Amino acid sequence: MSEEVVVFVTCPAVASQNFAEQLIESNLAACVNILPSIKSVYKWEGKLTVDEDEALLIVKSNLAVWADLESKIRAIHSYEVPEIICVPIVEGHEPYLRWLNQSVLLQAQGERQKT
Template identity: 45%
Template sequence: MSAHRILFCSCPDAPTAEELATTLVEERLAACVNLLPGITSVYRWEGNIQHDPEVLLLIKTTATRVPELMARLRMRHPYELPEIIAVPVTEGLPDYLSWVTTCTKNND
């Protein structure tokens, strides 16, 4: 199984996305978070079709950090049910993946 993950998390606006991204990197839960503004999410919520502007976070981390990262996102995210999806990284530049591992080491 792959040692690295990319997580997707949509946010309602840029300030929320910035705050979450900064928290994840500061706490070494993520090595890097890309903020992709200007997306529109179309989804069903409470029986209605919604069309909402959002900012998508692409979060790079290791498999071992995912449970704590997901818990942290869930705790700080303003949505009642935030999108938090993790996918394995099956290939990548070895030096980059090594950097991700180094940046997400728990210093406790």
């Protein structure tokens, strides 16, 4: 059984295209949507913080590559504690889910066999 997931990641807007491309090129994501110009409001070290120029990445992937995906995001992210949230896809359009799995799982298997 496949375990398709959506992963939400916030990052500086200027870095969002690079993030998306690296995740796709690494076969860790089938598709990354970039929602530019979001504002995040939160407390950091007890102080109200507002990040005015962030982007939200919506990453479609599979739980089978979660550890590598999270590791890759942490490696390229500039934040000390980046937002990386993984949620399961309960249902979806079957042809899309099939494409998602082929894009991530089959390509990732091919890359592992080359090494």
